[in-house]
Amino acid sequence: MSELKKSWLLHLGIVALLFVLQFVLPSYHHASMARIMVLTCYAMGYNILFGYTGLLSLGHALFFAAGMYGLSLSMQHLEWLAGPALIIGLLSGVVVSLTIGLLLLRTTGVAFMIVTLMFSQAGYLTVLYFGEFTRGDEGLVIQQELRSIAGIDLSDPTSRYFAALLLMTICIIVSLRVVQAGFGRVLVAIRENNERTRMLGYDIQRHKLSAIVLSGTMSAAAGACYCLLFGYAGATFASVQYSIFPLLWVLLGGAGTVLGPFVGTLFMFYLIDLSSGLTTAYMLIAGFSLVMLTLFAPQGLVGEIRRRGLRWLP
Amino acid sequence: MNLLSTHNLSRKFGGITAVDNISFVIPTGQVRALIGPNGAGKTTFVSMLSGRIAATEGQVFFDGIDVTKEPAHLRIRAGMAYTFQITSIYGRLSVFENVALAVRWQTIGDENETKRRVEDALAEVGISDRATQLAGDLSYGHQRLLEIAMGLCQRPKLLILDEPTQGLADSEINQFIRLISNLRGVMTILLIEHNIDVVMRSADAITVLNNGKVLAEGSPKEIHENAAVQAAYLGTS
Numbered sequence: 001m002s003e004l005k006k007s008w009l010l011h012l013g014i015v016a017l018l019f020v021l022q023f024v025l026p027s028y029h030h031a032s033m034a035r036i037m038v039l040t041c042y043a044m045g046y047n048i049l050f051g052y053t054g055l056l057s058l059g060h061a062l063f064f065a066a067g068m069y070g071l072s073l074s075m076q077h078l079e080w081l082a083g084p085a086l087i088i089g090l091l092s093g094v095v096v097s098l099t100i101g102l103l104l105l106r107t108t109g110v111a112f113m114i115v116t117l118m119f120s121q122a123g124y125l126t127v128l129y130f131g132e133f134t135r136g137d138e139g140l141v142i143q144q145e146l147r148s149i150a151g152i153d154l155s156d157p158t159s160r161y162f163a164a165l166l167l168m169t170i171c172i173i174v175s176l177r178v179v180q181a182g183f184g185r186v187l188v189a190i191r192e193n194n195e196r197t198r199m200l201g202y203d204i205q206r207h208k209l210s211a212i213v214l215s216g217t218m219s220a221a222a223g224a225c226y227c228l229l230f231g232y233a234g235a236t237f238a239s240v241q242y243s244i245f246p247l248l249w250v251l252l253g254g255a256g257t258v259l260g261p262f263v264g265t266l267f268m269f270y271l272i273d274l275s276s277g278l279t280t281a282y283m284l285i286a287g288f289s290l291v292m293l294t295l296f297a298p299q300g301l302v303g304e305i306r307r308r309g310l311r312w313l314p
Numbered sequence: 315m316n317l318l319s320t321h322n323l324s325r326k327f328g329g330i331t332a333v334d335n336i337s338f339v340i341p342t343g344q345v346r347a348l349i350g351p352n353g354a355g356k357t358t359f360v361s362m363l364s365g366r367i368a369a370t371e372g373q374v375f376f377d378g379i380d381v382t383k384e385p386a387h388l389r390i391r392a393g394m395a396y397t398f399q400i401t402s403i404y405g406r407l408s409v410f411e412n413v414a415l416a417v418r419w420q421t422i423g424d425e426n427e428t429k430r431r432v433e434d435a436l437a438e439v440g441i442s443d444r445a446t447q448l449a450g451d452l453s454y455g456h457q458r459l460l461e462i463a464m465g466l467c468q469r470p471k472l473l474i475l476d477e478p479t480q481g482l483a484d485s486e487i488n489q490f491i492r493l494i495s496n497l498r499g500v501m502t503i504l505l506i507e508h509n510i511d512v513v514m515r516s517a518d519a520i521t522v523l524n525n526g527k528v529l530a531e532g533s534p535k536e537i538h539e540n541a542a543v544q545a546a547y548l549g550t551s
Contacts, residue, residue, distance in 0.1 A: 182418045189415050192404045199366065199398070200416045200464065201390035 003312035004180065010313075011176060011258060015169050022161050030157060036262075036269050037164035038226045039245075041171040043253070043261030045218030046246035048175065051255035052184060053211040054191030058113050058243050059120025060219050065127065065238035066096040067220030072140045072233035077133060083149045086224055093220020094213060101212035105205050117240070124238040139234030147231055160229045167225050168262070171218055175258045178214070179314045187211055188256070219246075252293060254300030258314050263301050316375075317342040317472055317502045318363065323372035325358050332358040334526035335372070340472070345494060345503045347513040350523035351546060356506045357399060359523065360474050363504075364396045365389045377471060391419065393471035397461045397478060399506070405450025409441065409460055412449050416464040435467030438496075440489060455486045462493070473497070474504045479512050491516050514538065522546070 018037070025033060042064055049055050070092030074085045100119050107115050128136045147155045154160055178184040186207050189197040198204050227233045236242065245268075246261075253264025271289055276282035297304040306313040318340045325333040333355045340346050348356050361367045363374055365386030373382045381389050390396065395416075404412050413432040421427040436442045439459040444452060449460060458478060465473050479487050487509070494516040497503060507513050513520060513534065520537040522529040524546045530537060537543055 182423065185411070185415065185418070188407070189404060192406055193402060195366075196398070196402045196404065197415070198386055199364065199390060199396045199402075201387050201419050201468070203385075203387050 006312060007176065007258075007314045011172050014259070014262075015165070015172065018165055018168075022158065022165070027157065030161060032269065032273070034157070034161045034164040034229065035226075036265050037161075037168040038222055038229060039249070039269075040262045040265045041167050041225070042219050042222035043246045043249040043265050044168075044171045044175055044258075045215045045220075045222060047215075047250045047255060047257075047261045048178065048187075048218065049211055049215035050247065051250055051257070051260065052179065052191060053187045053208065053215075055208065055211070056113050056247075057116040057215075058240075058247070059116035059118070059123075060215075060246055061238050061240065061242035062100070062116075062120035062123040063093055063097055063216040063219035064223035064226075064242060065123060066092040066216075067223030067225075068227045068233045068237055069127065069134065070220070071224040072142060072227050073133060075142055075146060076140055081149075082147060082154070082228055086149070086228060089224025089227075090217060090221055093217040093223075096220070097213045097216025098209075101209045101216070104212060105209060117243070120238070120243055121240065124235065124240070127235045127238045134233075134235065137235045139232055139236075142227065142231045142233070144231065147228055154229055155231060163225070163229060167221065171221075172258060174214075174218070176314060179258060183207070183210070191256075248290070250300070252290070252300055254303030254306070257300070257302040257306060260300050260302040267301065315342045316340065317377060318504075319375045320363070321373045321375070323359070323362055323374065324370050325355075325362060325367065326370045332526050333362065336523075336526075336528055338521065338528065340502060340504060342471075342502055343499060345498055345505065345516060345518045347505045347507055347517035347520045348523065349507060349510070349513055349520060350529070354523040355526040356523055357476060358526075360396075360476060360504065360506060364394055364474060366396075390468075390470075394474060395465035395468045395470035395472070396474045397465045397476060399476040399480070401454070401457045401461055403449045403457055403460055403464070405448065407449060408445070409436070409447055409449050409452065410445040412460055413463050413467050417467050420468065431467050435463040438466055439463045439493065455482050458482055459486075459490075462490075466497075470501055472502045472504060474506075476506045477508060478505070479507065479509050487512060 021033065046060050049057055067089040071085045071089035074080045074088045075082065104112060104115060127134050134140065144155045152159050154163055186197065186202050190204060190207060194204060223237065249264035249268055250261055252267055253262065254260030271286050272282060275285035299307055302313065316339050320336055320338045323333060323336045324331065336359060350356050362369045365384060369382060373380055376389065376392060376394065381392065410432055413435050414428050417428055417431045421431065433442065436445055439462055441456055441459050444456060449457065452460060458481065462475065462478060479490055482490065491512060494503065505517060517534055519532065520534055521531045522537060522543050529546055530540045530543050
């Protein structure tokens with residue numbers, strides 16, 4: 001079997017497994033899993049830029065929040081239906097990432113990190129500043145009866161789970177296609193050796209910009225869906241904490257692997273969930289596990305599996 | 315017909331003029347060597363040809379077009395290939411993928427064609443059996459050959475080789491000279507080289523740089539007998 005076939009089988013197999021889990025998971029884990037799948041899409045978006053292109057962003061919450069507020073503000077204040085509002089959420093992601101991306105191209109290395117951080121802080125403060133519309137920290141609650149598309153009530157746990165699974169499946173397919181295509185290989189080449197790639201005849205800036213827009217739009221899609229499925233948009237999601245989360249998830253799961261973001265998000269979610277059941281110092285347990293993983297599996301969980309044998313993992 | 319020419323090309327770094335007013339011509343099909351002592355401006359000069367750094371003054375013409383303002387990747391796409399002085403490969407990617415990256419913008423989605431072109435280039439430099447290895451695991455000599463294969467496979471009009479034999483063993487140098495003679499007539503070659511023996515055996519014409527200026531130009535025999543060149547190299551003037 002070719003490596004291409006193997007990787008499609010593996011990834012679609014995981015989608016199928018998650019599909020079956022819907023029917024067997026107890027309700028608490030069922031709800032958690034829906035949340036994990038949406039956040040995974042955020043991490044997958046982050047991974048396109050960080051894992052594949054090698055650009056470390058400290059401000060992805062800006063894109064997540066762009067999707068979230070694109071959707072919630074147009075529903076709340078323009079009284080749009082969920083479907084068109086979702087499209088607005090996605091478009092917000094495209095516009096914000098394209099605009100920021102054009103400015104980011106002027107920076108490299110540490111400056112890139114700092115500038116992403118600054119922009120996302122500016123975004124966070126903007127959300128607070130326009131508290132009249134966004135209700136700042138308190139946040140906006142989307143009424144349950146509004147959270148439906150084509151007659152499907154997305155606040156219902158089953159349809160919410162499937163909606164999250166659908167989004168994640170789309171993100172997996174997009175990621176796989178990108179990684180297998182020439183475009184994704186050039187992104188990896190840029191990560192590995194920027195100057196060499198330029199001197200092989202590739203337009204580095206254009207590729208980086210495309211990666212930023214793709215990554216930002218995937219993150220915005222996750223933000224918009226999170227808001228739609230769980231009915232809430234708050235300033236916390238635009239804060240620096242939410243910029244660090246995807247970095248941690250991706251590092252834990254394995255940067256530059258398609259499945260890494262899912263494994264990392266799942267692992268971190270349950271690590272905090274389980275340890276907070278044991279002690280109030282749960283962040284200590286989480287922190288300790290992170291340090292251990294960084295020491296003994298620096299390439300992340302999926303990265304380690306790839307290193308130890310499954311070389312074909314995309 | 316000249317493939318490449320420069321007109322009064324200069325580059326200043328602060329107060330230092332690394333390349334000073336060089337007008338230079340390579341006829342199509344020639345194997346031209348560029349030699350000179352350390353710090354003569356060779357790498358700065360070819361970096362301006364390929365667009366890695368911008369010229370302070372002057373112009374570069376490639377294949378009849380003024381490319382002075384064009385970014386590097388467009389010059390590469392117009393038919394220049396550049397190999398780095400300090401080996402610059404993708405150490406964590408396979409040898410095959412290293413070369414494939416160099417041709418994919420030419421084969422546009424046709425992976426069979428990519429595969430064929432990569433195999434040809436690897437065979438040409440003699441490292442076909444290493445295709446699946448990680449490039450970083452190759453010996454230094456093989457990495458140099460990989461670097462050349464990445465340039466070759468693009469089938470450029472002009473192949474710029476910056477110190478290709480640096481650090482190679484004698485047997486590998488002989489193989490390299492054979493490679494150059496095979497390419498004679500297929501593409502125009504600009505060879506920056508320290509090893510005078512390699513230059514004398516492979517070049518049709520030689521340009522000598524010293525202090526950012528052209529000191530002498532001519533056939534290998536003429537250069538060999540040129541007193542000024544000997545003085546620059548031996549420091550006896």
